[in-house]
Amino acid sequence: MNDSNLDNIWHVEIKFVEDDTHTHATVRAQLRDGETMTTHGDAYRNPKDASQPMIGEEIAAARALIALGTELLQTASARIEQVTHQQVHLQG
DSSP: EEEEEOOOOOOEEEEEEEEEEEEEEEEEEETTTTTTEEEEEEHHHHOOSOOOOHHHHHHHHHHHHHHHHHHHHHHHHHHHHHHHHHHOOOOO
């Protein structure tokens, strides 16, 4: 596979919504073909633990980015299968 355009830039944006015990992250990735993928991740704080908003954001973002990676692998697998007509199993 050889792409003639190697100047690809993908934009990934992470937004957070938080309350006292929950952090929700939404990841939006704008791919080079104009397609947008959106995934979500959550983190919950035990009410007995001290509030550390940055840790909640890191966990929620990590979970949303893992979901994005999984979705990208599934999309790539489907595209490979369309070309090769064989089942593909990509692992993360």
